Amino acid sequence: MIKTDVIIIGAGPVGLFAVHQLGIKGLTANVIDNLDKPGGQCIELYPDKPIYDIPAVPECSGKSLTDELLRQIKPFKTNFHFNERVQEIKEEKGNWLIKTNKNKNFLSPNIIIAGGVGSFEPRKLPIKDLEKFEGKSVFYSINNKELFKNRKISIFGGGDSALDWALEFSKISKVTLIHRRNEFRGAPHTLSQLEQLKKTGKIVIKTPFQINSANQGDTLKSIDIKNEDGKIEKIETDIVLGFFGLIMQLGPIAEWGLNMTKKTINVNTENFQTNKPGIFAIGDICNYPGKLKLILSGFHEAALASVECFKRARPNEKFKFQFSTSSKDIQKRLGIKND
Ligand SMILES: Cc1cc2nc3c(=O)[nH]c(=O)nc-3n(C[C@H](O)[C@H](O)[C@H](O)COP(=O)(O)OP(=O)(O)OC[C@H]3O[C@@H](n4cnc5c(N)ncnc54)[C@H](O)[C@@H]3O)c2cc1C
Numbered sequence: 001m002i003k004t005d006v007i008i009i010g011a012g013p014v015g016l017f018a019v020h021q022l023g024i025k026g027l028t029a030n031v032i033d034n035l036d037k038p039g040g041q042c043i044e045l046y047p048d049k050p051i052y053d054i055p056a057v058p059e060c061s062g063k064s065l066t067d068e069l070l071r072q073i074k075p076f077k078t079n080f081h082f083n084e085r086v087q088e089i090k091e092e093k094g095n096w097l098i099k100t101n102k103n104k105n106f107l108s109p110n111i112i113i114a115g116g117v118g119s120f121e122p123r124k125l126p127i128k129d130l131e132k133f134e135g136k137s138v139f140y141s142i143n144n145k146e147l148f149k150n151r152k153i154s155i156f157g158g159g160d161s162a163l164d165w166a167l168e169f170s171k172i173s174k175v176t177l178i179h180r181r182n183e184f185r186g187a188p189h190t191l192s193q194l195e196q197l198k199k200t201g202k203i204v205i206k207t208p209f210q211i212n213s214a215n216q217g218d219t220l221k222s223i224d225i226k227n228e229d230g231k232i233e234k235i236e237t238d239i240v241l242g243f244f245g246l247i248m249q250l251g252p253i254a255e256w257g258l259n260m261t262k263k264t265i266n267v268n269t270e271n272f273q274t275n276k277p278g279i280f281a282i283g284d285i286c287n288y289p290g291k292l293k294l295i296l297s298g299f300h301e302a303a304l305a306s307v308e309c310f311k312r313a314r315p316n317e318k319f320k321f322q323f324s325t326s327s328k329d330i331q332k333r334l335g336i337k338n339d
Pocket of ligand 1: 009010011012013014015032033034035039040041042045046050051052053084085086087114115116117118119120250251252253282283284285293294295296298
């Protein structure tokens, strides 16, 4: 059981800035995100696209904004829990018990939901037989490359992720790349590398093919793929990787008894608390009259929610409003040395 002052659901830009606002008030946060990295929409949907409306930053990209937010919260040494979706929350004697889909448990007086448009989930292969192999021999993201050494790997997909991993794993394993179209969508350099590896027999390419079935039993040994004419081929394989992009799903958040309007959570704009004491919603997922789904609005919402979190986490202390330019407390928490 991990105890912390605040659980933040979502490591998008707003969840990251919430870490800062809590940290300068001396509160600890644990951040949980279903993705394998921080940044939310900025990283998943537009890492290279310029953003022009972050205060005092005339231009940045989704990636550089995320990098700078991470740099800003570095002093707080925050614990991040990636690849985990918050599944259940339950009240326990004035605190909240939080459970993830990987059975990790947290206890905290505060939950800040900064879940954006919901958790980003990988689009999966449409074959029931493969579900039981997920996490053992079927994967939709890569965490530990070592698992994929000296294996027979079938990679599905036609975009950058499928191609990049096909190139990478062809150095250490036997790779078959399978795509439902004849054309791949990748950078010219990647496509020419792929062509070269195909010519030298280092990668087998099967197009236009789709998955048809997998073997029965407890261990993945082979899959059948099918082309447009109904022709079926068997491929000996012990690992299947699927890269079909992500879908956004509100998922379990909708089942937590929070007052909602059209997949967003209603909040009180004084402190961004929901109808449940100690549960806050900020960023794209919150809803109030006049709400703008902008990053800068989320930053303001994080600042106000953090004050109420402080009051709940430190009921015996008085909250003191302080400027970072003049507060020795804040500067100490940020690791700034004053003479
Ligand atoms: C193409 C595009 C361009 C944009 N350009 C701009 C712009 O120029 N300026 C601007 O201000 N805004 C822009 N936006 C909007 C901006 O990206 C969003 O307002 C911002 O990302 C919201 O941040 P957030 O932290 O609230 O949510 P998100 O960025 O959506 O992050 C939410 C995170 O929560 C995680 N999550 C959700 N539910 C769970 C759960 N149950 N368990 C675990 N994790 C969960 C998700 O995986 C995700 O990582 C743009 C958006 C798009 C799509």
